[in-house]
Amino acid sequence: MDKIPAVKKARHHDSKNKFDASSCNQLCDLPDALLQHILSFLPLKDVVRTSALSRRWEYLWASAPNLDFNELEFPERVYFLGFVERALLFGDSSSLKCFSLLCFVDQEASRINSWITTVVRRKVQKLQLCLHFQAESGINYMLPSHMFRSETMIELYLAMPCHVRLPPSICLPKLKILTLVEVTFEDDGLIEKMLSVPSLQNLTLHKCNWWHLKALNISAPKLLRLCIVEKEFATDMRSNCPCPVLINAPNLLCFSYVGGLFSNYAISATSMLVQALVRVDGPAERTSDQFASHGYKLLRDLSAVNHLIHLILTYNILEEFNMRKVFLDSFPVFSNLLVLAFDLDRVKLDSKALFAMLSNSSCLFSIRFGGGLFVDSEKDEGILQPTPQCFLSSLKYLTICKFDATDNQLLAVSIMLRAAKVLDALCIKCSGHCSENFSGNLLQHIEELPRSSAHCTISLLT
Structure with missing residues (x-):
């Protein structure tokens, strides 16, 4: 594909000439470079329609810097294959900013690989590939080696639900995402x-499969953001997933994890980490001990980061610790944490x-209970006793969401107001059930509760 010479195109103007705005009376008078820039903002189908405007526009669309091909938008596969083929055939050797391809591989693997090789040789900057396979096809597909050189x-986005076979040599010196x-x-x-590409700054692993590896090593010196959404493993693999995930990223700023903690995560050399999100599913059957152990180790590694100021958790990861005294007695110390948020779970x-x-x-400067806050017992004796240091000296902002105004939720608010001595603002976001559970003036009732901070303002949002 890439060896076919570019088709000679008719042009009204020499692209090397300077553009004279005073002589431009209509759209067709604009230089090719400017027209292609305008076309880059349009969907590809609309760009192709411009070929009917005039002889000059006939092949101009094929030189657009952004090419986006989606097989699902075509009534038949043969039309899609021919359309992509013509677009790359009529395109010149100009650089591509973005090439996006969504298609089924089937029996055209070599054809698709020739497309990928062509755009790589056209110096593509952003490559997006969503490749699908029929379950019964049995295709042993391998991406072209040019893609990794x-x-x-x-930027590279690769969605491909199968094994990725990589070439021995990988050279992507400018890859950032x-x-x-x-x-x-x-x-x-x-x-x-x-x-571990040296230039890598943003890495996302979404439901990838590494359970059969001895270890998954991520060691990128310039990595700033890492997002891992862990794949749901089969039941027989959940309790025996030996593969640890080893993260060594000295400049990491943001870490995000979503999943069931099937793998054991180890984070080291992340002295710059500022924000971490740990959103975990409840433990799978027969994996409660593994879940708690992996969760504890992950929190312990995060607590060792000197600059971590914002931590978002789902509550069930802490709930598992309640039954394990060894974790409670040696709980990690977050000495620099300023913002703590509990997402989803009450x-x-x-x-x-x-x-x-x-x-x-x-x-702690701010706490947010995104899933709500309540007291499990009817009495408040011993709760938050002795009072945590942050309630006495640093906690300024408290947010409670999904508030139903039940007795056990009101009791939780009352305990927090009495404990927080330097609180500046309490924000309560009410659900639609508040009026069902409390018939009076809810804001007045809460404002009349005893509190340790006289200057604390209370707001109710519906």
Whole structure:
């Protein structure tokens, strides 16, 4: 494909000439470069329609810097294949900013690989591939080696629910953004090279499969953001997933994890980490001990980061610690944590694990209970006692969401107001059930509750 000479196109103007705005009376008078820039903002189908405007426009669309091909938009596969073929045939050798391809591989693997090779040789900067396979096809597909030896590629998005076979040599000196979706990593050691490109800044692994590897190593010196959405493993693999995920990224700023903690995550050399999100599903059957152990190790590694100021958790990861005294007695210390948020799950204020978390986060400035807050018992004796240091000296802002105004939720608010001595603002976001559970003036009732901070303002949002 890439060896076919470019088709000679009719032009009204020499592209080397300077553009004279005073002589431009209509759109067709604009230079090719400017017209192609305008076309880059349009969907590809609309760009193709411009070929009917005049002889000059006939092939201009094929030189557009952004090419986006989606097989699902075509009534028949043969039309799609021919359309992509013509677009790359009529295109000149100009550089591509973005090439996006969504298609089924089927029996055209070599044809599709020739397209990918062509755009790589056209110095593509952003490559997006969503390749699908029929379950019964049995295709042993391998991406072209040219794809992993690009001097210009800045961003690569690869969604491919099968094994990725990598070439022995990987050279992507400008790659900054890498997203892999539903990819199964081969046990050949080459994936470590892919995940450790020296220029890599953003890495996303979305439901990829690495359970059969001995270890998954991510060691990127310039990595700033890492997002891992862990794949749901089969039941027989959940309790025996030996593959650890080893993260060594000295300049990492943001870490995000979503999943069931099937793998054991180890984070080291992340002294710059500022924000972490840990959103975990509940433990799968027969994996409760593994879930708690992996969750504890992950929190312990995060607590060792000197600059971590924002931590988002789902509550069930702490709830698992309540039944394990060894974790409560040696709970990680978050000495620099300023913002703590509990996402999704409703939090029990009388949880031992929550008390350990608050007691070991002495500098907390803001706490958000995104899933709600309640007290599991009818009495408030011993809850938040002794009072965590952050409630006495640093906690200024408290947000409670999904508030139903039930008795156990009102009791939780009352305990928090009495404990927080320097609180500036309490924001309560009410659900639609508040009027069902409390018939009076709810804001007035809360404002009349005893509190330790006289200057605390209370707001209710519906």
